[in-house]
Amino acid sequence: MESTAIATLILFVTFFGLIAMRLPITFSLIASTLAAGFYLQVPVVAIFQRMGQGVYSFSFLAIPFFILAGEIMGAGSITNKLVKVADLFVGRFIGGFVQVNILASTFFGAVSGSATADVASVGSMLIPMMEKQGYDRDFSVNVTVTSACQSMIIPPSHNMIIFALAAGSVSTGKMFLAGIVPGLLLAGSLMLVTYRIAKKRDYPRGKRYSFKEGVEILKDGILGMMTIIIILVGVTTGVYTATESAAIACVYSFVVTFFIFRDIPLRAFWGILKRSVRTLAVVLAVISAANGFCWIMSYLQIPALITSALLGISSNKYVLLILINIFLLVLGCIMDVAPLIVITTPVLLPVITQIGMDPIQFGMMMLCNLAIGMCTPPVGATLFAGCAVGKIPMEKCMRGIIPFYLAMVAVVLLVTYVPAVSMTLPNLIMGA
DSSP: OHHHHHHHHHHHHHHHHHHTTTOOHHHHHHHHHHHHHHHOOOHHHHHHHHHHHHTTGGGGGGGHHHHHHHHHHHSSSSHHHHHHHHHHHTTTTHHHHHHHHHHHHHHHHHOOOOOHHHIIIIIHHHHHHHTTTOOEEEEHHHHHHHHGGGGGGGSSHHHHHHHHHHSSSHHHHHHHHHHHHHHHHHHHHHHHHHHHHHHHOOBBBBOOOOHHHHHHHHHHHHHHHHHHHHHHHHHHTTTTTHHHHHHHHHHHHIIIIIIIIOOOOOGGHHHHHHHHHHHHHHHHHHHHHHHHHHHHHHHTTTTHHHHHHHHHHHOOOHHHHHHHHHHHHHHHHHHHHHHHHHHHHHHHHHHHHHHTTTHHHHHHHHHHHHHHHHHHHTOOOOHHHHHHTTTHHHHHHHHTTTHHHHHHHHHHHHHHHOOOOHHHHHHHHHHO
């Protein structure tokens, strides 16, 4: 067996073996990269230099700012006000609290970009309230977990920034715009599923608000929603970059939380900073490790081999897209999102380019697939967070989640096979 084949075997066997032993993804990536590099006699310094270069980018500064903005909003009362806005719009329908949960996740995803933060804040508030209203706990958790995955797709998701950098010459602004319609489609499909289940189980309607109450709720809620408007308008019009928009979002959320709503003391900001740094450390460590892994794969010419293998299976565009979707779905079930984006983007992008798909559309297809992985065992972080918040075993939660998976898969197929779903807004606003 030639040295390249042996090194490839060492790389993947070591990586998946360590994952199976439940070693954290960052250390699994580093260990497998070093093992393959040692066999190939690649200098260790060169590997660590490549890892460092993976996060040495001005655009990556947007990620800590978005994380901090999400933490500030989650700590204050903005989440509660967004839930009230959602309740105003959909709470009065059958299964109103379920629809409130989904719409609140849509709003919160648009201002935080974090699915786990969504579960922790919206879920911890709504799951107990839903149970008091007579909703089954496993159903409440399933709704919370799957709707929180909208944060992967609705801008400003930091995973969009990671994809834009991994893909090379992809506009972050276009990625943000491309996520709006798929995100709303996901919310709508989940609402349709939950409505049918709520009607079948005879879940109650929510409260109706008076006109005066509605105005007060909207007045408070619009301050939270202004974050997404600030980001999208500025980035898509070219007034400022994604990094600058993230910094502005931080300042805005800080002012709204601590000086307008004033529901938490200023001394709480230190705890918010510490949580943000912990989250950022995990994200950047994973991206750095994944970049080293990706460099070794390129050294071994694995992306070119995978491209040839896929094109050798079939030249039919639709067959290839199904294979790529299955590939991403399976990997999404066993790996975290950030390293998957960094590793698979350079591998699959040449295939996508050859079959004529726009990289923006491919990015949305990838994120929709990985959103399903976020709520799928064995590594679904959002699923674990939802079960922890809802105090329910994962086995019980999984019994009723299949209809929600089907709704999410339907959105994946629409994004994959109907380019207009993700490409209309970017092309209309920022040009083809």
